[in-house]
Amino acid sequence: MSPSGVALTLIFAIIAVATGVGLLAGRHRKMDLEQWTVGGRGFGVVLTYLLMAGEVYTTFSFLGASGWAYSRGGPALYIMAYLTLAYVVSFFTLPAIWELGRKYGLQTASDFFGQCYGSKYLAAFVCVVGMAFLVPYVQLQLTGLGIIMEVASSEGIHRAPAIVIGVALVVSFVLASGVRAVAWVSVLKDSLMLLAAVAIGIGVPYVHFGGIGKMFAALAHARPAHLTMPGATRNLGHAWYLSTVLLTSLGFYMWPHSFASAFTAKSADTLRRNAVVMPLYTLTLAFVLFAGFTAVLVAPGLANGDMSLLTVVRSTFPAWFLGVIGGAGALTAMVPAAIFTLTAATLFAKNLYRPLFAPAMTDDQVGRVARLMVVVLSLIALYFAIYSSTTLVSLLLLGYAGVTQFFPGVVLGLFWRRAAMRAVFAGMVAGVTIVASLALTKRDPIFGLNAGFVALCLNFTIAIAGSLVSAPHPPSIRAETRYN
Amino acid sequence: MFKRPSLGAMLLALIPFIAMCFSVSFWDRVQPMLFGIPFNLFWLILWIVLTPLFTLAAYRVESARTKKEGETR
Numbered sequence: 001m002s003p004s005g006v007a008l009t010l011i012f013a014i015i016a017v018a019t020g021v022g023l024l025a026g027r028h029r030k031m032d033l034e035q036w037t038v039g040g041r042g043f044g045v046v047l048t049y050l051l052m053a054g055e056v057y058t059t060f061s062f063l064g065a066s067g068w069a070y071s072r073g074g075p076a077l078y079i080m081a082y083l084t085l086a087y088v089v090s091f092f093t094l095p096a097i098w099e100l101g102r103k104y105g106l107q108t109a110s111d112f113f114g115q116c117y118g119s120k121y122l123a124a125f126v127c128v129v130g131m132a133f134l135v136p137y138v139q140l141q142l143t144g145l146g147i148i149m150e151v152a153s154s155e156g157i158h159r160a161p162a163i164v165i166g167v168a169l170v171v172s173f174v175l176a177s178g179v180r181a182v183a184w185v186s187v188l189k190d191s192l193m194l195l196a197a198v199a200i201g202i203g204v205p206y207v208h209f210g211g212i213g214k215m216f217a218a219l220a221h222a223r224p225a226h227l228t229m230p231g232a233t234r235n236l237g238h239a240w241y242l243s244t245v246l247l248t249s250l251g252f253y254m255w256p257h258s259f260a261s262a263f264t265a266k267s268a269d270t271l272r273r274n275a276v277v278m279p280l281y282t283l284t285l286a287f288v289l290f291a292g293f294t295a296v297l298v299a300p301g302l303a304n305g306d307m308s309l310l311t312v313v314r315s316t317f318p319a320w321f322l323g324v325i326g327g328a329g330a331l332t333a334m335v336p337a338a339i340f341t342l343t344a345a346t347l348f349a350k351n352l353y354r355p356l357f358a359p360a361m362t363d364d365q366v367g368r369v370a371r372l373m374v375v376v377l378s379l380i381a382l383y384f385a386i387y388s389s390t391t392l393v394s395l396l397l398l399g400y401a402g403v404t405q406f407f408p409g410v411v412l413g414l415f416w417r418r419a420a421m422r423a424v425f426a427g428m429v430a431g432v433t434i435v436a437s438l439a440l441t442k443r444d445p446i447f448g449l450n451a452g453f454v455a456l457c458l459n460f461t462i463a464i465a466g467s468l469v470s471a472p473h474p475p476s477i478r479a480e481t482r483y484n
Numbered sequence: 485m486f487k488r489p490s491l492g493a494m495l496l497a498l499i500p501f502i503a504m505c506f507s508v509s510f511w512d513r514v515q516p517m518l519f520g521i522p523f524n525l526f527w528l529i530l531w532i533v534l535t536p537l538f539t540l541a542a543y544r545v546e547s548a549r550t551k552k553e554g555e556t557r
Contacts, residue, residue, distance in 0.1 A: 074512070080528045081504040084535050088497045091539050092489050213520020220514050220522065227514045227522045238509050245505045272546070276539045282532050286525070415488050 003319035007152040010323025011330055014192070015169060018331055022185045023176055056083065056281065057193055058137075058336040059144025062329050063306045064392030065285055069292025071305030071391070073223075073231025075241065076289060079393075082245045084279040086252030091275035093253060095268035096414045102263075108343070109259035109406065110351035116413035117421040120355050125425070126406060127351040129432055130256035131377070133402030134344045137255070138381035139388070140395040141337035142166055144306075145330060146385065151310040152326040160386050166333065167382045174338045174374050182338050189335050192328035194284055200313060200325065201287025205294045207316050215294050222297060240445050243453035244397070250456070251404030257343035306392050341381075345373035398439055401452025405431035408456070408463045416467070423466025431459030490549055493542035500535040504528060 001009070061079070068076035100106060104115050109130055114123035142163045149162030174182075205215035220227060230237045253259060265271050288309070295308035299315065302308055310329070314322050349369035354361045361369075390398075405428050412419035434455035438446060446454060511527040518526045 074524070077524060077528060080525075080532065084528075084532050085501055085504060088500055088535065088539055091497065091542060092494070211520065213517070216517060216520055216522055220517070224514065228512050228524060229508075238512065241508050241512075242505060249505075272543055276536050276543055279532055279535045279539075283529065286529050286532075289525070 003322075004152060004154040004156055006319040007323035007326055008149070008157075010320060011148070011152055011326040014324070014327025015330055015334070018185045018188050018334070019169065019173055021188060022173055022182070056278075057190060057284070057332055059141050059329065059333040060392055060396050061285055062193065062197075062288060062332045063144050063147060063309055064140070064396065065288045066292030066295070066309035067304075067306035067391060068393045069289045070295045070302070070308035072233050072236065072393075073226035073293075073296075074229040075231050075233060075236035076292065076393075077229070078241050078244050078248070080282060080285055080289070081241075082248040082252070083282045083285065085245065085249035087275045087278040089249055090253050091272055093410065093414065094262045094265075094271040094275065097253075097259065097262050097410070098265055098268045098271055100414070107260065107263060108347050108351055109254075109256045110347055112259065113406075113409060113413070114351070117409075117419075117424060119421050119425070122409075122421060122425050122428075123351055124356060125428070126409075127347045129402060129405070129428075130347055131344045133399045134256060134340050135377070135381055135384065136395040137399045138337050138340045138344075138377065139384045140392050141333040141340070142381055142385035143395075144333040144392060145337075147304075147307055148310065148326045148329045148333070151307055151314060152322055154314075163382060163385050166330070166337075167378050170334050170337045170341065171375055171378050173334065174342050175371055182335060182342070185331065185335050189328070189331035192324070193332055196325045196328040197284045197287040197291075199321075200309065201290040204291050204298070204312050204316050208294060208298050212290055215290070215297075219293055219297055226296060227293070235445050235448060237448060239448040240450060243445075243450040247404050247450050247453040247456060248397070248400045250407045251400045251452075254403045254406040254410065255399075256347055256403070257339050260343050260346075304391075337378075337381075341374045341377050342370075344377050345370040348373045348377075397450070397452070401435040401439065401450070401455065402432060404452055404456055405435065405459055408460045412463055412467070418467050418472055419463070420467040420470040423470060424463045426466055427459040427461070427463035430462055431455040434458065489542075490545055493545045496538050496542040496545065499538050500531060503534075504531045 065076060065079050068079070097112065100112065100115060104111075106112055106115060108127075110123045110127040113126045114120055143159075145166035146159035146163040149157045149165070150159050173185075202212065205212045209215040209218055216227075226232055229241055253262065262271060265274075291309050291312060292305075295302075295312045299308060299311050302311060310322070310326070313325050317325075349366045353369055354366055358365075408427055408431075409419075409424040412424060432455075435452055438451040438455075443451065445451060512524045514522045514524070516523055521529070
């Protein structure tokens with residue numbers, strides 16, 4: 001068999017095993033809406049940990065992080081800082097979100113806003129924004145799948161057909177099994193990913209330079225500016241780093257799927273303990289960055305930095321190893337893509353379609369609409385994945401700029417009695433508008449700062465100032481009545 | 485509406501933020517390389533390992549507070 005044949009066979013074998021595990025996990029359980037979306041709210045430390053980790057290590061951390069280390073250099077370090085700090089933030093926010101979720105049976109981020117502020121329009125707005133900014137995140141995963149197939153087949157399979165195959169796999173996986181399956185496949189995915197990252201991060205520099213230290217010494221000698229900020233860019237300096245780390249660490253759990261994963265935990269204490277341990281998981285990323293930095297000298301001149309990790313793996317290791325890495329990479333794209341489409345589809349059916357168009361729908365019917373939406377959303381992301389050429393990290397940063405606009409509403413709603421619905425709503429609309437307009441006119445970063453961060457500051461200001469000038473409302477509005 | 489986290493826990497949590505985010509211009513350099521790794525990368529790896537210690541301390545502070553309130557109730 002040709003080298004690319006070996007690699008591709010292994011990749012598909014790994015995908016097949018993972019899909020089998022997923023289907024097995026979904027058997028013997030009645031799939032009502034709560035079971036399908038939050039796994040019956042009965043996940044302990046281990047499953048919650050796996051599910052949360054399952055969402056963290058995506059194609060972004062695998063191909064995207066190494067891609068930025070290769071093409072941008074120093075600015076890629078922001079990834080290590082923001083992931084670690086995101087858990088510190090979650091230590092304070094998630095337990096409170098969970099409490100509210102248990103008390104009122106909440107399943108989605110949109111439910112949360114509806115409950116907190118008693119407005120179905122705010123809930124619908126959160127739903128639309130959450131879905132809109134999940135699309136680039138799904139797109140990122142699909143693009144990653146395409147890159148993996150492209151490199152593994154030695155450019156024999158083109159990206160578009162590879163992405164189409166990936167979408168078909170993701171959709172059938174989600175429809176068959178729901179969130180529990182996703183959590184279990186995460187186990188397989190994360191162990192493979194961990195092995196792959198360490199093997200690549202140590203192996204590639206060793207083969208080409210005789211060790212990590214020698215690789216960095218050579219790189220510091222050949223391209224001294226590449227390892228610090230702004231690296232190979234002109235505008236990603238320290239101000240950008242600071243604003244981006246703040247934006248993304250605050251926004252990490254604002255993703256609709258992360259929000260939903262908080263509801264799957266067994267207790268608030270589970271979430272606190274998770275927040276303590278999870279940063280250690282970020283260490284994996286150091287190895288991924290090592291590989292990206294090695295590629296700067298080993299495989300210079302790649303048009304697409306996101307292909308750098310797999311390109312050096314292909315030129316360093318035997319074909320079967322590329323197959324294993326490719327399989328691990330494929331799972332790091334498929335599992336998150338499954339989680340994201342699952343979340344976005346549930347949001348649509350439960351928080352937009354039912355309250356606004358068909359209030360009489362049963363949970364079963366909501367489930368059916370959600371399943372249909374999984375297909376629709378995957379096709380939208382597929383379209384963008386085929387017709388756009390943004391780097392993986394830029395896609396993620398766009399999503400973050402959008403979803404972090406929920407943060408003021410969440411924190412103020414949880415911890416500040418005076419937070420007023422209209423002020424929070426206005427702040428959020430302003431934030432999202434700024435993000436969308438700056439992104440569409442390609443003016444991010446602006447004044448050396450992350451555009452999403454600038455929007456977040458304005459959002460916070462409006463929400464706080466607006467709440468201060470509006471009349472204080474009786475606290476009972478928020479805590480006692482059950483919304484919807 | 486929830487009980488706000490204690491000031492102590494929040495101050496503990498602020499330390500990793502200062503180390504990994506606000507102080508970037510102090511540690512963003514290549515030299516000295518430690519264990520063959522550029523200083524900025526080494527600094528971040530170090531703080532990935534140190535951060536759980538600070539959140540663990542915050543966890544202790546918070547659970548001590550919850551316990552105390554349970555007793556007085």
